[in-house]
Amino acid sequence: MTVSPLSVLNADTLAADPHWWRQAAVYQIYPRSFHDANADGLGDIKGITAKVPYLKELGLDAVWLSPFYPSELADGGYDVADYRNVDPRLGTLADFDEMAAALHDAGMKIIVDIVPNHSSDQHAWFQEALAAEKGSAARARYIFRDGQGTNGELPPSDWGSIFGGPAWTQVPDGQWYLHLFASEQPDFNWDNREVRDDFLKTLRFWSDRGVDGFRIDVAHALSKDLSEPLPNKAELRRLEKLHNGSNPLWDRDQVHEIYAEWRALFNEYNPPRTAVAEAWVDQSRRARYASPTSLGQAFNFDLLMADFEAESFVSIVTKNLAESAATGASSTWVFSNHDVVRHATRYGLPKLADAEKTQDGKDWLLNGGEESELDRELGLRRARAATLFMLGLPGSAYLYQGEELGLHEVAHIADADRQDPAFFRNTGIEVGRDGCRVPLPWTSTDTSFGFGEAAAHLPQPAWFAEHAASAQDSVDGSTLTLYRDALALRRQLQTGEELDWIANANVDVLHFARPNGWNVVTNFGDTAVELPEGTVAVSSVPLAGGKLPANATAWLV
Incomplete structure (x- = not known):
């Protein structure tokens, strides 16, 4: 098929288009x-700059960086000590500017993580609050409360932290501070004007340095209602099921007053700065975060939480595209990130038998990640098929570093080597997220598989050698080659929000058509199927006698 040059997104058109994010392929880097x-032994900013040619060849529109700010790493960098600087272990602001320039010169946008719900306990403001008196302006930036009991020896409520243990920690003068996550991550008080103004300053600081967009961590938690009496844990669980903004901690309507201010700031720039919300909310309320007057886009994790089956995929895609059409937002699609088990592993595990049919791989990890339960070949085969399906959809595609190498989750990490607070605070319940954060293999034989000249900060397994970028470069049929081919073709073909489902008598096959004569066919079944007419431009596995094999996707043009 011949594609008009006008439909090809090059660096100049990408830079000029204020809507570049609507159909972008975005690659998440965990620095x-x-x-x-x-x-x-620690990845750094200069390391990213050195790999810009690799990122360009991959065919990306943008790179999203997880936190690179000064941090004590109580939560992998999501405990930020200084929002307007670079962790000295990762580099300097000059290094950041050099990296941003290299990405822009290569035709890629840059998105950075903003962590607004909480800071590090090492943040200058929190250290000032600890030294200040009760009721002080310094403490008013965070959420401090007197305790219960005769002498305030009990926490203000029985709430639990997301990472295990109580959500309140006592300070020496007897007061308690709220932390929905680790105790090293005290929550900001977003009713405080000083907090709001400081984050506007942070957003402007990075926007002025050329940052094109922001990923907002825990975007649904900023606004809180902590009026007395505080509800207990059981009442919180009841409120969580209502999805109407009544929960005092999560997804309150008032949070969008904050984001309206952010949107006004973003729109001062040309093109406007973009934002995407990490908001784990009911689908009925997700559109609020993706509103043009709010952040503009919100992550859709529905495919990430689904089994590899046609019925689930078609339902999820149909619902999300309808939501996008109704709100004017752009759909987002994602299978892996820094918080979840890699999808090549999830798809190689037996389906869970719960009512939600949620295949997240956590039970497998918690039980020791026995290889006998994981079909590596099937998992990768399905992951390749799912990704090719997703890259054919209208909307933006978010990819996680290493998935283009077909990496599986690293299940076996010694307790002494683990870093995730979820593991330490929930031993025996949560194994943590370290397995998807193990440093990437760039070569098959060098120290730390080419990650660097020292041992990596998380141990890499021997099987990384076969997945190394050098072992897959220019190799027909490799996962890296598949990603490069698919992303290059997607950049030529991707246009508009249109998708038409093509009827198929086989319930295990999904077929949809896009503009430019682009057709995507996925076989979720166990036997090969006939393909419709057309030229196969790319397929997740080689065709079998002209047929599409089981657990496979093909693009036809």
Whole structure:
């Protein structure tokens, strides 16, 4: 098929288009595990800059960086000590500027993580609050409360932290501070004007440095109602099921007053800065975050939470595209990120038998990640098929570092090597997220598989050698080659929000058509199926006698 040059997104058109994010292919980098340029075992900013040619060849529209700010790493960098600086272990602001320029010169946008619900306990403001008196302006930036009991020896409520243990920690003068996550992550008080103004300053700081967009961590938690009496844990669970903004901690309507201010700031720039919300909310309320007057886009994790089956995929895609059409937002699609078990592993595990049919792989990890339960070949085969299906959809595609190498979750990490607070606070319940954060293998034989010249900060398994980028480069049929081919073709073909489902008598086959004569066919079944007429431009596995094999996707043009 011949594609008009006008439909090809090059660097100049990407830079000029204020709506570039609507159909973008975005690649998430977890900086500490991407590439180590200074031989200290930790990925860094210069390491990212060194890999810009690799990122360009992959065919990306944008790169999203997980936190690179000064941090004590109580939560992998999501405990931020200084929002307007670079962790000295990762580099300097000058290094950041060099990286941003290299990405822009290569035709890629840059998105950075903003963590607004909480800071590090090492943040200057929190250290000032600890030294200040009760009722002080310094403490008013966070959420401090007197305790219960005769002498305030009990926490203000029985709430639990997301990472296990109580959500309140007592300070020496007897007061308690709220932390929905780790105790090293005190929650900001977003009713405080000083907090709001400081984050506007942070957003402007990075926008002025050329940042094109922001991923907003825990976007649904900022606004809170902590009026007395505080509800107990049982009442919180009841309110969580209502999905009407009545929960005092999550998804309150008032949070969008904050984001309206952010949107006004974003729109001062040309093109306007973009934002995407990490908001784990009911689908009925997701559109609020994706509103043009709010952040503009919100992550859709529905495919990430689904089994590899046609019925689930078609239902999820149909619902989300209808929502996008009704709100004017752009759909987002994602299978893996820094918080979940890699989808090549999830798809190689037996389906869970719960009512939600949620295949997240956590039970497998918790039980020791026995290889006998994981079909690696099937998992990767399905992951390749699912990704090719997703890249054919209208909307933006979010990819996670290493998935283009076909990486599986690293299940076997010694307790002494683990870093995730979820593991330490929930031993025996949560194994943590370290398995998807293990540093990438760039070569098959060098120290730390080419990640750097020192041992990686998380141990890499021997099987990484066969997945190394050098072992897959220019190799027909490799996962890296598949991603490069698909992303290059997607950049030519992707246009508009249109998708038409094509009827198929086989319930295990999904077929949809896009503009430009682009057709996507996925076989979720166990036997090969006939393909419709057309030229196969790319397929997740080689065709079998002209047929589409089981657990496979093909694009026809």
